[in-house]
Amino acid sequence: xxxxxxxxxxxxxxxxxxxxxxxxxxxxxxxxxxxxxxxxxxxxxxxxxxxxxxxxxxxxxxxxxxxxxxxxxxxxxxxxxxxxxxxxxxxxxxxxxxxxxxxxxxxxxxxxxxxxxxxxxxxxxxxxxxxxxxxxxxxxxxxxxxxxxxxxxxxxxxxxxxxxxxxxxxxxxxxxxxxxxxxxxxxxxxxxxxxxxxxxxxxxxxxxxxxxxxxxxxxxxxxxxxxxxxxxxxxxxxxxxxxxxxxxxxxxxxxxxxx
Amino acid sequence: xxxxxxxxxxxxxxxxxxxxxxxxxxxxxxxxxxxxxxxxxxxxxxxxxxxxxxxxxxxxxxxxxxxxxxxxxxxxxxxxxxxxxxxxxxxxxxxxxxxxxxxxxxxxxxxxxxxxxxxxxxxxxxxxxxxxxxxxxxxxxxxxxxxxxxxxxxxxxxxxxxxxxxxxxxxxxxxxxxxxxxxxxxxxxxxxxxxxxxxxxxxxxxxxxxxxxxxxxxxxxxxxxxxxxxxxxxxxxxxxxxxxxxxxxxxxxxxxxxxxxxxxxxxxxxxxxxxxxxxxxxxxxxxxxxxxxxxxxxxxxxxxxxxxxxxxxxxxxxxxxxxxxxxxxxxxxxxxxxxxxxxxxxxxxxxxxxxxxxxxxxxxxxxxxxxxxxxxxxxxxxxxxxxxxxxxxxxxxxxxxxxxxxxxxxxxxxxxxxxxxxxxxxxxxxxxxxxxxxxxxxxxxxxxxxxxxxxxxxxxxxxxxxxxxxxxxx
Numbered sequence: 179x180x181x182x183x184x185x186x187x188x189x190x191x192x193x194x195x196x197x198x199x200x201x202x203x204x205x206x207x208x209x210x211x212x213x214x215x216x217x218x219x220x221x222x223x224x225x226x227x228x229x230x231x232x233x234x235x236x237x238x239x240x241x242x243x244x245x246x247x248x249x250x251x252x253x254x255x256x257x258x259x260x261x262x263x264x265x266x267x268x269x270x271x272x273x274x275x276x277x278x279x280x281x282x283x284x285x286x287x288x289x290x291x292x293x294x295x296x297x298x299x300x301x302x303x304x305x306x307x308x309x310x311x312x313x314x315x316x317x318x319x320x321x322x323x324x325x326x327x328x329x330x331x332x333x334x335x336x337x338x339x340x341x342x343x344x345x346x347x348x349x350x351x352x353x354x355x356x357x358x359x360x361x362x363x364x365x366x367x368x369x370x371x372x373x374x375x376x377x378x379x380x381x382x383x384x385x386x387x388x389x390x391x392x393x394x395x396x397x398x399x400x401x402x403x404x405x406x407x408x409x410x411x412x413x414x415x416x417x418x419x420x421x422x423x424x425x426x427x428x429x430x431x432x433x434x435x436x437x
Numbered sequence: 438x439x440x441x442x443x444x445x446x447x448x449x450x451x452x453x454x455x456x457x458x459x460x461x462x463x464x465x466x467x468x469x470x471x472x473x474x475x476x477x478x479x480x481x482x483x484x485x486x487x488x489x490x491x492x493x494x495x496x497x498x499x500x501x502x503x504x505x506x507x508x509x510x511x512x513x514x515x516x517x518x519x520x521x522x523x524x525x526x527x528x529x530x531x532x533x534x535x536x537x538x539x540x541x542x543x544x545x546x547x548x549x550x551x552x553x554x555x556x557x558x559x560x561x562x563x564x565x566x567x568x569x570x571x572x573x574x575x576x577x578x579x580x581x582x583x584x585x586x587x588x589x590x591x592x593x594x595x596x597x598x599x600x601x602x603x604x605x606x607x608x609x610x611x612x613x614x615x616x617x618x619x620x621x622x623x624x625x626x627x628x629x630x631x632x633x634x635x636x637x638x639x640x641x642x643x644x645x646x647x648x649x650x651x652x653x654x655x656x657x658x659x660x661x662x663x664x665x666x667x668x669x670x671x672x673x674x675x676x677x678x679x680x681x682x683x684x685x686x687x688x689x690x691x692x693x694x695x696x697x698x699x700x701x702x703x704x705x706x707x708x709x710x711x712x713x714x715x716x717x718x719x720x721x722x723x724x725x726x727x728x729x730x731x732x733x734x735x736x737x738x739x740x741x742x743x744x745x746x747x748x749x750x751x752x753x754x755x756x757x758x759x760x761x762x763x764x765x766x767x768x769x770x771x772x773x774x775x776x777x778x779x780x781x782x783x784x785x786x787x788x789x790x791x792x793x794x795x796x797x798x799x800x801x802x803x804x805x806x807x808x809x810x811x812x813x814x815x816x817x818x819x820x821x822x823x824x825x826x827x828x829x830x831x832x833x834x835x836x837x838x839x840x841x842x843x844x845x846x847x848x849x850x851x852x853x854x855x856x857x858x859x860x861x862x863x864x865x866x867x868x869x870x871x872x873x874x875x876x877x878x879x880x881x882x883x884x885x886x887x888x889x890x891x892x893x894x895x896x897x898x899x900x901x902x903x904x905x906x907x908x909x910x911x
Contacts, residue, residue: 192899194849198863199892201899220903222856225849231842233803233822235829239846246850274819323804356762360802362838367446367800368884369453373766374802375889403889406875432892434874 185217188299189254191247193264194226195395196416200431203395206422207260207296214304216256223250227264232271234362244272245282248289256303257293260418262325263394265295270328295325296418297393301334308341311423318350318387319417320378320401322394326354335393335417342420348385352377359400375404383410389430391417402432438556438584440789442773445796452767458594462768465593469759472703473810480699490696491814493689494750497681498741504650504683505732511653515715517728525555528733532557532642532675535729536566539673541639547657547664548572549644550588550753551733552677553775554788557642568642569634571663573627580607586769588776589701589755594768597623631663641667641725643713645678646697646752647690648730654714655730656690658697658707665711674713674725680732681749693752696812700754736788744823748783750813755780757807757817763800772797779807783820791824795833798824860901867896 188211192204204220211218228243230236247268251257259265269290276282300306317339325331339347358364358374365371378401382390390405390412392398402414413430429435441448452458477483497504509519522528536544544561546552546568558568558579570579574592578585580603585591592600601617604626616622643664645655655676657664668674684690698704717724740746758764758778769777774794776784782797798821807817828834849855870876870893878886885891 194859197899198859199894201895201897201902204899204903220900222900223852225852225855226845228849231846233825234838234842235825235827235834236839236842236846237826237829239842239850242846242850246852323802323806327805327809354806356802356804356806358762358802360804363799363802365882365884366835366838367449367763368887369450370763370766370800371802372888373453374762399892400889402892403875403885406890406892407888428895429874432875432890435871435893435895 185215187255188216188218188258189251189256190218190220191224191227191251191257191259191264191268192220193259193261193395195399196260199399200395200416200428202424202428203260203416203418205427206416206418206424207258209422209424210296210300210309210418211258213310214300214306216304219254221250221254227267229264229267229271230361232267232275241275244275244286248272248282248285251289251292252285255292256299257289258296258299259293260296260416261394262295262322262329262331263396265293266324266328269293295329295331295393297334297338297421298329298331301337306338309338309421309423311421312343312345313389313420313423313425314344315389315413316346316348316387317389317391317420318348318382318385319353320350320357320382320390320392320397321353322392322397323356325393331393335391338421339391339417345420348387350381350385352381357397357401359396361396364400371400372404375400379404379408379410382412387412389413389415389420391415391420393417398431402430406432438553438775440774440785440793442785442789442794442797443792445771445773445800448771448773449767449800452771457596458768461594461596462765466765469702469756473700473756473759474703476699476703476705479705480695483696483699486692486696487812487814490693490752490812491750493684493692494813497684498746498749501680501683501738501741504685505680507650508648508653508683511650512715512728512730513653515653515728516718517653517715517730520729520731521734522731523734525733525735528555528677528731528735529557529560531731532677533561533564533566535673535675536561536640539640539727541566541673543567543569543634543638544640544642545635545638545667545671546570546575547641547643547659547667548575548591549642549677550585550775551644551679552642553585554735555677555733557677569631569638571631571635571667572659573624573661573663576627576631577603580604584770584775586777587755587758588753588780594770635666635670638667638671640673640675641669641671642675642677643668645676645682645730647693648678648683649685649687649690649712650683651686652714654687654712656694656710656712658694658710660708662709665709668711668713668725669723672725673727674716674729676713676728676730677733678730679737680734681737681751697752697754700756700810700812740787745783745787745820747815748780748787748820750815751780751784752813753780754812756810756812760806760810762802762804762806779817779821780815783815783817783824786824791827791831792833795824795828798822798828799834856898856900860898863894863898864896867894870894871896
């Protein structure tokens with residue numbers, strides 16, 4: 179019990195999509211954090227960050243979920259999350275949501291100040307410069323909108339990807355263009371969303387990369403879904419899977435499991 | 438213009454199926470984005486200027502009454518007149534009366550989005566005054582009887598070929614076999630036709646990019662010089678503009694001018710920046726005999742102090758739509774009213790009602806690019822979000838969405854139930870999707886699976902597997 183207190187206590191916010199669709203990303207995050215010297219906990223009181231309600235007019239449910247999240251992560255040194263979008267929700271939007279609330283306002287702000295997207299946390303807080311992983315392939319990277327514009331994630335993933343053995347990184351033209359996912363947008367306006375993801379899919383295929391990475395599962399499901407429908411063989415993965423060296427544990431997104 | 442924003446979904450679908458429009462938008466995409474980027478790189482203090490402009494606009498909105506009254510006093514001092522109009526109808530009538538008092542048959546017009554907003558052209562025509570648009574893009578769409586599809590490039594949805602066809606159809610006194618193959622031919626023809634109209638016009642109507650309180654001047658920026666002819670040649674100059682355009686000083690106008698063209702087209706300045714200060718004075722060589730400013734409110738002041746207050750900072754550069762992936766996919770007409778793109782998605786519900794325009798603030802992925810490029814830092818996505826709150830309160834959003842969100846809220850605020858339920862659901866879905874790794878169709882997810890596969894979940898949730906790991910670790 180003597181050396182334990184020096185390890186930062188990190189609460190992992192798994193996000194509902196990763197919890198349900200891609201648990202391996204959660205374990206990749208755990209591995210990266212533990213390798214970097216953190217003690218990782220997964221508060222059981224977490225579910226969804228509340229972004230669907232917040233972005234679709236349901237303020238009451240969004241606030242209830244925000245309060246639930248704030249409570250679940252109090253007492254931990256950090257909240258780390260493998261998603262720029264849900265991360266932006268907690269870091270940028272929770273404080274706005276409770277701006278005028280004397281009780282929840284300060285609690286939201288306190289959590290926001292301790293909230294980090296996974297890769298930024300590794301690079302900017304823990305000073306990680308390289309990971310001990312190998313991936314033989316040419317990968318390209320899409321900058322998900324909220325991660326880029328709300329959380330300022332741009333160089334971090336590229337820095338760590340360059341340290342992966344066997345990996346060559348090729349830039350995606352229009353990497354900062356939205357893929358057309360947009361949460362409920364993709365089902366509210368499916369035709370517009372399809373046009374946007376088709377542009378994205380064409381750009382990905384155009385790079386000649388065999389693997390497509392990003393840091394947000396919503397965008398990844400959207401891009402993988404379109405690439406697969408088009409018959410493309412490009413493999414799609416969350417960036418954490420590659421950085422943690424866990425690509426052997428699960429097939430790429432949208433590919434058959436249990437080969 | 439009769440709004441069709443309530444048909445946004447159908448409008449968008451038609452736009453996406455329109456091969457011609459898609460070709461044109463394909464050419465447009467990215468052009469202004471690159472030009473703005475280069476202009477920004479050439480001006481190291483660009484971002485500082487944006488902050489300055491935001492603060493300036495905030496100050497003006499806090500003191501709008503003061504600056505507008507100063508502006509009016511100066512206009513009157515210079516021999517002009519200001520007409521305060523609460524509604525589009527008041528503004529149209531005011532302009533018509535001024536035209537009638539001048540015994541006007543034809544009116545030359547510089548580009549003005551506020552004139553579009555109040556439906557000025559149709560109204561003048563119905564009452565026997567012929568308005569002639571003199572901005573090339575506006576002239577083309579006026580001939581075609583179309584609304585603008587972009588606030589600074591109104592005919593962006595057309596090709597050179599379309600314009601040539603339009604000119605052949607309307608300029609019937611010219612030789613039918615003349616060459617209209619190049620942009621230069623089209624410009625020369627428009628110039629020749631319009632020159633006669635400029636000379637014949639009794640009244641010139643322009644918009645204004647800025648109104649300057651300390652001098653009583655109105656400012657327009659153009660690239661064609663048509664605005665100068667419109668306001669100098671006729672006997673009467675009428676400026677039709679929104680009252681949020683006022684700025685305190687010449688220096689302030691220059692701050693905003695430095696941002697405007699760079700944000701819009703990537704130019705350092707537009708070709709012409711024209712200041713109009715009152716009618717012709719004794720000894721002036723030219724200029725109008727009368728100078729009128731029609732200040733249109735049309736709901737603007739009712740936004741002051743609301744969650745939409747900051748939208749009044751807008752200087753109408755169009756950068757938000759140039760950078761918007763939704764605008765770039767469907768073009769401007771699909772939005773169904775005068776202002777398209779992100780600024781329209783915030784402004785239109787305020788101007789034509791949320792019931793009519795409720796789709797527009799929903800037609801965004803919240804990618805945030807509009808806010809990132811806005812020269813006056815308008816938080817456009819957050820304002821669209823505020824409209825969505827109102828839409829939901831007024832039960833204008835689809836019932837299925839509201840029930841779905843209600844269910845999600847109920848379920849997700851009960852972590853134990855949630856972890857149990859998602860555990861079962863993902864185990865089942867994981868097994869069903871295991872062989873192919875994805876679904877080609879899923880009940881209730883047609884919008885997604887019509888055009889893309891739905892990747893299958895791994896099977897079981899992270900929370901289930903984490904709990905197992907914790908048990909093993911003991």
